Every structure is written in structure tokens, then in C-alpha cells.
Amino acid sequence: MVEVNEKIAIEHGLKSDEYKKICDLLKRTPNITELGVFSAMWNEHCSYKSSRRHLKKLHTKGEQVIQGPGENAGVVDIGDNDAIVFKIESHNHPSFIEPYQGAATGVGGIMRDVFTMGARPIANLNSIHFGSPDHEKTRNLLRGVVKGIGGYGNCIGVPTIAGQTCFDESYNGNILVNAMTLGLVNKNKIFYSKAAGINKPVIYVGSKTGRDGIHGASMASAIFDDKIEEKKPTVQVGDPFTEKLLLEACLELMAGKSIISIQDMGAAGLTSSSIEMASKGDLGIEIDLTKVPCREENMTPYEIMLSESQERMLIVLEEGKENEAKKIFDKWNLDFAVIGKTTNSKNIELFFKNEKVAEIPIDFLAENAPMYDRKWIKAKLSKENNFSKEQFKSLKLGDCLKKILIDPNVADKEWIWDQYDHTVMGDTIQKPGGNAGVVRVHGTNKAVAASIDSSATYCHAHPLTGGKQVVCESWRNMISVGAKPIAITNCLNFGNPEKEKNMGEFVECVEGITEASKYLNYPVVSGNVSFYNETKDKGIKPTPSIGGIGLLSNYKEMMTMELKNEGNYLIVIGKTEGHLDQTIFARNILSEFNGPPPEVNLFNEKQNGMSVLSLKNKNLIETCHDVSLGGILTAISKMSIKSGKGVKLFPLEGLVNKFEYFFGEDQGRYIIEIKPENLENVENMLKKDSIHFDRVGLVEGNKITLENDIKLSIDDIKEDYKKWLKEYMVN
């Protein structure tokens, strides 16, 4: 057996003072298995040691919240005993090393988190970030990640209903793959990970354990260097077929009453699942590793405990229910083994070939895990740019629009979502490419909307504002389909927390998220933190991804963004100040990368959103789309492209700068389509509520026109908008 010392501990990703703490706690030197267990539980990915004290500040309570952060996933009430279980998770590090398997197992892992709670997954979403399109790795990483996400989700038969793809050079060495799943559960049949009672059988089900993924969680807690390719063996290999069987078998078992608690084996595999169940139940746990079904020969206790082989679950059963449960897993051809029991020792005790190979008090691993108060610095709000008239002089609105529509961050992503099955299960009523994905709650009139957003550019420019903005954007997406926003899940992707600037970005983004979610009553119910997205001293831009969900009580009242009828008016809700700094226009057209992001005014955000919902409830809105990247003109163009209908824009009054008006990214705005006969009524209602609005145009013909400034055929801009990614991928 390997002799443990400080050097070996450091190779396991522990710091020397952490190793010293382990020896002090145990009052002896740990053996190699024990060291492995400590390193798995104490790494950043599992212990949240840098983030925990800040995450406590998140706004997590709400009327509809059944379960907030701390479980496998969050749960919210959607009425009639139905509840939605949902969560987002990152799989950034493995996806960079092995894009197909990294992304695939990311999807598999998050679905397992959801069905572990007794919910049948009903929708998947993802947010993926890549380096610059010019970077040599981008194309292959994108292809591999998309194939991996599709390969896994399509096979399970859960529709991928929405997502987001971004390109920025800060991801050249660290791509982001964030996967989110929603599941539907009866609110009285939710399963939790907290074990209860002693001498209860501990059951292992699912795939066999192999040597894949050993130290995956530690790898995800480290920065990358030149030798990153060597880490390939730490990437797990996914088997969606087995996951599908596991899903059906678990749901079948859950229909009965034999499960006390259940936990999937995700990051740090058997180690973290067994310890979490025991820790939450304030119990001990005893496991005989000889009984764990293994795929490879001569696996050691160390390897068995640290393997991250996929598609495995740990279950604490009621005594005497073993045979009943085994029958179900036999039917689905899955491994089933009683590997241990709960105890009152409050220790984790591991046996192998009749010998005790590890014994650690569970407190040491969970509650006593290190927690750091890392140093951080506050970001300054940079000065606004004063764009001169000269800079706009040579520009034409139409040309700028055309350029923006083929910007990689704006251009159509059909090439991606055509590869995801988005219609299986027969309830997808809004597909990818809209304001948000929407699925019906099977067999009811209800529907759930979901979207995923991030805005690293704004967060990079000013983390506090960016954190607020991304929550608001998610909220707006819900409103835009006519859903009442309910709750969010967040995936916090950041650089190295040991650097004050990166830590500051994290702290301030979390603060922004908290402020906005509190104000909008849009609580965070689950999430995940991914630090150390850094390669050779270069970190990513701060990228919190927000997955939001909302509820439509009647799916037939869902709004879409396609323009409906000739002669209808388009109204912009919310005030357009013409903020250009940090916009796609500033970056793409003016090559200006500095300045503050658009300001977020939570009061206006809420008022504007609520007024849209109230107009929708009175059936006064034909179409709705939120204004985001690229401003009003980009938003209108997308509405036109989707419907093939043109828009006649009205001339602007006064001395407004057209570029600022049409491309500014001021927050809290929507474009709505109104029938002429409802126009007066709508405008009166908006005036009464003191909501700022502009009449911006009319649905007309098959061109976008503005006096002598713009004349663009929808067919032409559609072709450009649709072809960028397809051409990029074949080149």
C-alpha cells in the first residue's frame, strides 16, 4: 500500500495546511483510501469551500418553493399537486478535454439529479460558451459538444427545448458546458437524499463501476496547463441507454413505498453519495466494497470509492424490501447489490475482503470541510464613452443591421438545435429559437416555460450590474411567452478564486443575482459553482448562467415572437435611452470594448414586465419579444425573419440618434404587436400605469423599411442570418 505523506496529498489537489488539518482531525496519518476520500470531499467542486459563505446570501425563499438549494435539485409548486424539479450543472473541464463525452455525461448527470427526486425529466436546456470562432479548437469543440448533448438527450427521449451559444476569446482555453433539466413530480411523492434509521440496507444500482472518471471532481477544481490532454482518463464515459433503463427502473421503484432516501453517484461517485446521505441523516454508514459490482478486474478500494463511472445510484431501502426492489432492477437488466447498511456510529466505515480499509467520522468530511473567506476586490464602474458624431457619419442603419445579424453571438443557431430532439414526448409547444422553450404539463392545460441566459460581457464590464441583468433577462424571457416567472437555478462559472479580481467578480455577481431575484421575487432554488476556468493564467469572463422557469396556467394563451398580421402596430415597452457601451453594436461596428454595461433599474423592470403580463391576460397582445442583444432593430428583424412579415418603421421624432435608438441595449424592454382596434385601449392602459412606450412601426409587406434609411428584404436578411453558423461549420 502507498505510504501517505504531504507530497501525495498535494498531488491529490489538497493544500499542505489542508493535509495538516486532516492529520490533526484524525490524530493520525490517513491511509491512501482515506486520503482519496478526503481529497474528493474537500475539493472545490464538492465542498464549495470558496463560495459557500457567499452562496448563503442568495435569495432562496418563496411561496412556491418546496425545496431550495442543498438537495439534488430545487423543487417548486405549480399547483394541482404538480411540482417541477430543476437544476443546472456545469461540465466545463471535462468537455474541453473530451467534448463529446464531457458534454454527454453533463447531460446525463443533471438528468439523474432530477429523477433521483422522483421526477420524470420533461425538458433539457443548455448554455454553451466557446472561444473565438477563429480559434483553431473552436469548431471541433462545438461539433463535439453539440453531438454529445444530442447523443445523450436524444437517446433518453427528453426534448431539448432551449439553449444559448456564445463565442468569446476568453473561452479559448476553457469552454463552458452548462446543462439544465426540468422534471415533473407529484408534490407528495418527492424523494430526498437524507437517510433515516439505522441498519437499513444500502443498495447500489445501475452500471458497474469502472476506472473511468477517477478524480474527475478534483480535475474540475484545478486550472489547466499545457498537459491538459493527459487528463483524458479522468473524463467519464456516458451510456445513455443504461441511464434510460435506470430512469424507468427508479421511477417504477418510486411508485412503491420502499425507498427511504436516494442519491445519484455524480461527482466523486460512491464517496460523496454515501457521505451525503449519511451526513444529512446524522448517521453512520458501513460499506463492503467487495460487494460493489465492478466492470474491471482487481479494482482497489481507493479506485472503487473515487470512480465516477456514470449511471449509478445509491439507495437506502426499508428493511425487507430488497427482493421487491431487486425484481424491478432485474426486469430492466441493471446491477443490484446490497453493499452496506446505515449505522449509528456517525462514521463512514469501508471494508474490503473482510478487512476494514477506512474509517472516518463523517463530520470531518462534511461539516469540517475547509471554508475560505477569500480576498476579493470590488470592480469599478468605468466611464461612459462619448461617441462623436463623426463615428456615426459614414454608417448606414441597414448595413449595421446586416453585420449584426451575422455576428456569431446573434446569428441563427439552427445548425445546433436541429441536432437535438426537441419534439419527443409530444408536449413541446415552443421550440428552440424563441423567447423561451415551453412544454405542456402532460395531460393538463398548464405549461412550463424555461430559458437559460448569461451575459458575460456585461458581467465582465461590471459584475454587480451583470449579475442583476442576467436575472432580469431570464425574467423577461418568461414574461415574453406569457408565463409567470417562478424561480431560477444558477450555474456560476468563474476563473480562479484564489485571485482577488476573479473572486471579486464572483462575489459581486452573486450580489447582483441576489438583489434582482429578491426584488423580482424570483428565488434561486438550486445551482452549481464552477471555479478555476483558467488556462495558463488566463481566466474566462465571469459567466453566471441563469436557468429560469415560469408557469402558464393555460397553454393556449402562450405568446410567441412571430409577427401575426399586416396592419398591426408594434410598440416598444420601456424607455430607450440609447445605451451603446458594451453592446454588440459598440463591439462589432464601432470596435469599442470599454465602458459600463446598460444600467438595470429593477423598479422599471418589474413594472414593465407586469404590464406586459396584464395586457396579455386581457388578450390585447398578438406577439411579444424581449429586447436584448442588438437592441430594437435586431429584435424586430428576428420577429420578421421568423414570420416572413415585414415592418414599416416610423420616423423618429426630434434629435434622437438613430443608431443609439435602434441598437442601444437598454434593459427592461419588450416589443409587442397590437391590433389597430386595441391600440388606443393599450396605450391608455400603459399611460395609466406610467409605463413608457413608443409606437415603433407597423407590420407591413415583406421588407423592413424606415423612410430613406432602411430598405431590406426579409428573404435577404433571413438568408444571411440563417447561414452563418452552417457555413462556419462546413469550412
Added chain:
Amino acid sequence: MKSSVIIFPGSNCDRDMDVALKKFGFENQMVWHNDAKIPKSDLIVLPGGFSYGDYLRCGSIAGKSRIIKSVIDFANSGGLVLGICNGFQILTETGLLPGILQQNKYLNFICKNVFVKIKNKENKYFKKIKKEVLELHIAHNEGNYFCSNDELKSIEDNGQIAVTYCDHKGNDDEKNNPNGALKNIAGIFNKNKNILGMMPHPERMIDPFLSGEDGSLFFENLIESL
């Protein structure tokens, strides 16, 4: 009318098919792959999905499963057998339908609405459908139909081509071929036209709020024709 949907491990369109069949009046039952017999049925459906993970080759393991012998006996006695997507792949693996389904020409999974042209209405599957072109939905990675020249001649001579990919006007040329299928073939019959295999999913098009409603025409005709 009684229908049976076979569930293989890895099937994932079984529920969608059950919903569709019931919506249009079938008394549907679900049958487990490991059962020895299929209950009395007027129609057997092999649903879409990834039976046995589609490992080895799409549909190949399902083609050797315990239940499949009953499906073959039922088909050979003239019973109606419908295979959608993975079900189509399984039918070619059993030899009930000629040809094979290869990986899509552009090597990607494709999920989107397509138009198909009905090539033969002298059968129970399409008899009373008034339209010539249907808008259906595909979602597959291996839908690129292929067969030998002799087989092609024989299926053409016998009117076994059921539906071909086309545009909304019914042009079934190479431009409107999403996956590289030979002659744009999206679905074929056996000689007797009691077995139909097709890649498009009619069960995903039965509601105006979904991708469209032409799938309803398919099921309405089916229940009327039986």
C-alpha cells in the same frame, strides 16, 4: 379497434404513440419486449427510440428479441404492422422490409419538420387521406434508406414506396432530401402493403400546438380503414 405498442428497453416514443392511438379511437395496450405473446390486435406498432441503445446497429438487437417472433407471425398472416423511426429500422433488421437505414448523409442527427409525398394510396395506411403531401416530423441519426438495385427495382415495380421526402409542392428531388435516402425514400411497404416502415413521426403532429396536424390525418385514416 385494438392496437399494441411494443416497448423495447430504450424505446422512447412509446408513450407518444400510445397517446396518439388513443386520441383517434384505438384501444391500445403496451406490450413488453420480453413477453412471449402479443394480445389480440388489429395493429402492432414498433415505436421510435433507441432499442437496446441501438448498440451494434440500429434495431438489430430488437430484431432478435423474444417478442419479435410473434410480430413476424402476425405480419406474415396479414396483420398490420407499423414501424416508426427505430421501428422502421427494426423491421428492416427482421427482413420484413427490404433495405437498410444508414447514417444520415451529413452525419448529424436531424430533428425538423419535413414534407412527404404519398406515393401509393392503395393500402390501409393512406387510402382515405385526401392530401397528396403531408407535413410530418423527423428526428433521427440513421434514416438514410438504401437497398440494392435489384431490390429497388422490385419495390418500385410492386408499388412498395410509401412516402418520399419532398417540398410543400410535392417535388421529391435531391434538393428536398434531408438525409441522403435513396430516391428520397421516407417509408416503404412490404409486397402485401400490410407492413409499413417510415422515418417520420406522425404521432408528433396531432395537435395544432405541436409541430402541426398532418399526423392526425394519418391516424384518422388508419382507424377508418381498419
